[in-house]
Amino acid sequence: MIMSNPSEKKNALKKGSYGVFDVATEAEIEHAIEITIDENVEIGDIGNEPVFRFCQYLKPIIPPAENPADTLEPFVKEFFDQHEGLRGHYKFFEVMLIFDDIWDNDKVKHPKMVYSKIALVRADKQTAIRPEAQWCKDSPLLRLDNYCYQLQKLWGKHPIFVSQYQAGKIMGIDARIARRAIDKIERMKNLKRHKKRHPSERLANEYFYIGQAEPVKKLTTQTGAKEKTQKMIDDLKHSEEG
Known part of the structure; x- marks a missing residue:
């Protein structure tokens, strides 16, 4: 959830x-x-x-x-x-x-789904980077990941539709490159493909945003590693003396 x-x-x-x-x-x-x-x-x-x-x-x-x-x-x-x-x-x-x-009188039986536009507005308002999106090193990719996250919140338990053309507009890049961005988010385990469409169908693939990418771990500096090693040695010496 x-x-x-x-x-x-x-x-x-x-x-x-x-x-x-x-x-x-x-x-x-x-x-x-x-x-x-x-x-x-x-x-x-x-x-x-x-x-x-x-x-x-x-x-x-x-x-x-x-x-x-x-x-x-x-x-x-x-x-x-x-x-x-x-x-x-x-x-x-x-x-x-x-x-x-x-x-x-509830006469609207077929509402217009503007969830994609709403999701983009919400994505652009996000300031804090979610743990599962820390791997996104550039803002266009983060914007796409945030968009997918917000779109899933709107659709709830239903799959979301993400096309390479839509992703291209969101990221401001060529659609063919944007397709690779979608694939990247999927490989990082934030997106899970639900249904792959055949190109002849001219429909976007269906996904679930599951947000399971591993948070980026802070790299230990060389100095920090030496200090950690020295502390372990000191602790061992103290235990032997005791």
């Missing part, structure tokens, strides 16, 4: 700017707003498409059953203020009524 580090637990206790959720959750909601707006969805005849998509992105972050629509009003307002299409067709209270209907 993967446990959060102390700094993550501490941040989880801090409230975000709206004072509704913790800092990390509010950051993910902000990201969902950006993603929905970036899709530049045109309003159709029904007119609820942008709001529905926003709900699709929100559902994996905050389950509707635990968070009624009125608690999300500040975020819906922010979404409304940034979405030109909605502002051109509706007043805010109308959008809130649409959101209320979709959210509280």
Whole structure:
């Protein structure tokens, strides 16, 4: 079981700017707003498409059953203020009524899984290096390992998907080299392959992040080794004298 580090637990206790959720959750909601707006969805005849998509992105972050629509009003307002299409067709209270209907009636049956984006945001916020990631000597490789770690936390007991193209974007390198980075993390026993896909399937391999790489042991310096040897000799002498 993967446990959060102390700094993550501490941040989880801090409230975000709206004072509704913790800092990390509010950051993910902000990201969902950006993603929905970036899709530049045109309003159709029904007119609820942008709001529905926003709900699709929100559902994996905050389950509707635990968070009624009125608690999300500040975020819906922010979404409304940034979405030109909605502002051109509706007043805010109308959008809130649409959101209320979709959210509280749990009409989103197929949420949009933005776990990959959420995992990357969380990975970039990690400051402490986990013991099983100490072997990552360069920051791009550590970023990929942190990403896999965070993605597994989001997916729970289900396998995660990691493609060489995705890894390449995360590391900022060529996808063919990124494939070797994934293989390296697997060889170090942080990733365990669950299903290998055939190239013709054009699908990413499935893995579990198990985090079993050995922590890096501190190397004993030559001076330190001599001091240790001398201490052993001294201890033996004292025991003989006794």
